[in-house]
Amino acid sequence: MASGKSATSALPNKGDRRNKGDRTTIRRTLHYFWRVTRQKPGAFALSIISSVGYIALLTFANPYIMGLIVDRVQASPVAPDQVFSVFGPYILGLLVVNAVGQTLSKLQDYSVYKLEINGDYQLSRLCFDTLSNQSMTFHNSRFGGSLVSQTSRFVSGYAGLVDVLTYALWPTVASVILTVGMLAPTAPSFVAVLMVMLVLYVVLAYRMYQRILVLSANASKAQNKLSGVLSDAVTNILAVKTYGREDFERETFTVANREAMVAANANMRASVQRGFMTSFLITVIMFIASIFVSGGNAWFGISAGTLVMMFTYTYNLTMRFNYFNSMMARINRALGDAAEMTRILDEPTLVEDDEGAPALKVSSGDIDFEHIGFRYPDAPADDKVFEDLNLHIPAGQRVGLVGRSGSGKTTLTKLLLRLDDVQEGRVLVDGQDVSHCTQQSLRQQVAYVPQEALLFHRTIRENIAYGRPDATEDEIRSAARQANALEFIERLPRGFDTMVGERGVKLSGGQRQRVAIARAILVDAPILVLDEATSALDSESEALVQDALENLMRGRTALVVAHRLSTVASMDRIVVLSQGAVVEDGTHHELVEAGGEYAGLWSRQTGGFLEGDAADAAEAAED
Structure with a gap:
């Protein structure tokens, strides 16, 4: 029993782990903030000198x-005609003190502006670089609105800390x-008592600060969640309205809003x-000061001027320590606001370039998947999408990838x-392992057209x-002409200068897709990836897009993912995936003749055509 108890007591409890994590986050936040601050050593030194001065x-x-x-004045009366001769030096001293003091006050403001402007720029760039370099697995598990909110809070946290320090x-x-x-x-005895009281004040305030820091982080986290819920609802407002789910989304927002309010109230x-x-x-400190000031002259022979000075200094100091309370609250808020983004900055980058990685150079466009083993980072170890998958795609070949949902096509x-x-194996392009080449150079050699066109809220020309x-x-x-988009673009009032709206909402689905295809055509990359590029379109739009895709695929290595098999029936080759493995590989006619999984999929999609009908359909698709 004794040994069991000892072993149990040796384990850190949940609160200990959380506090340790909070302290680590604070250290890391201060590390990022200091790294930015030391880029402006002059402004940082000026903030200290001007504040102290x-x-x-x-x-x-x-x-x-x-x-x-x-x-x-107390020493002896001063005649009216001697006021300036006696007090002139004091008056001049006050003038100089106030003039220099006010100048330092403005230099204090200047140093804060310099630090905060630099901090805004550098920290925003740090956050943007970190988020843009993270994998899609990272982004798929987070609200975009929350990431924006966390970035804003991280940057404002630095500005808040600079303010409170200065x-x-x-x-x-x-x-x-x-x-x-x-x-x-x-007054050494008075100073000794004052210092004891101030140390007690600091110890008490700091202990309470440690508790409140957690509450501040919780409040910030709740606010970030609230931003994410709001962003999600606004981004998908069409779905909310068309399904009549305003009440549901309002309730979801209300729950998140209430949680934020509860966290803020606790803080x-x-x-x-x-x-x-x-x-x-x-x-208590001011009470002690009043006793010393009242008896200072009688007990210690302190002059009236010194007593005035003593009271003023003590009062100003206690006011400063009174601000210490709000100062700690502002530090809490600054570090709490920055906490979530700090954790994101410290997350490992799942896809990262090797140091000094060369650029990918594509001369022909051969693609090889060699002994591929892969599972998503958040999936169990035994839940693999691919295990020892091999696939060779010669340069210039148009390959269709088909299979049931979850077979691994898009992956x-x-x-x-x-x-x-x-995690295992290699992906090669012209014999070069893409994991050892820079990501940007790889993606500049691959034109990608997804199911949902990825458009920015910019002009059609910019997109x-x-x-x-x-x-x-x-x-x-x-x-635009090759993508069958020029005609509709020229009909728009502002033509190529038309703003497309967030995610292209001002355009129809077919128009968005043709703009995306025009983008891919303009890039003129040797490799093309189409991921369900026509599955969400009506028949007329699909015909226009299919014609544009034919222009796009000409002379390129093309990898085409499709559920609608008519899309890939005319491909040079069709690869059928099932449970992460290649189960069939051949032309449309060969696979229909084989009577395997592809033939079954084709039969279901074409309403049970006979073999001859399927061949006719394939011929029609090729024409």
């Missing part, structure tokens, strides 16, 4: 000079040092509780494009020229 002059030098004036922390530290330095020679209650406790300590195209990396932004107007028009 501003406090030293306006908060400490001003009361000091006023204390000297009080002592001089306007609160550095002035507070300077206030403590200057208070001790100015008062210790005349607020803890912050207010800490505020009451720390305010009590501030009151195979993703492995070719390195949207995911294989067509996306893969070749340096294309001429004539080249863009020629690509």
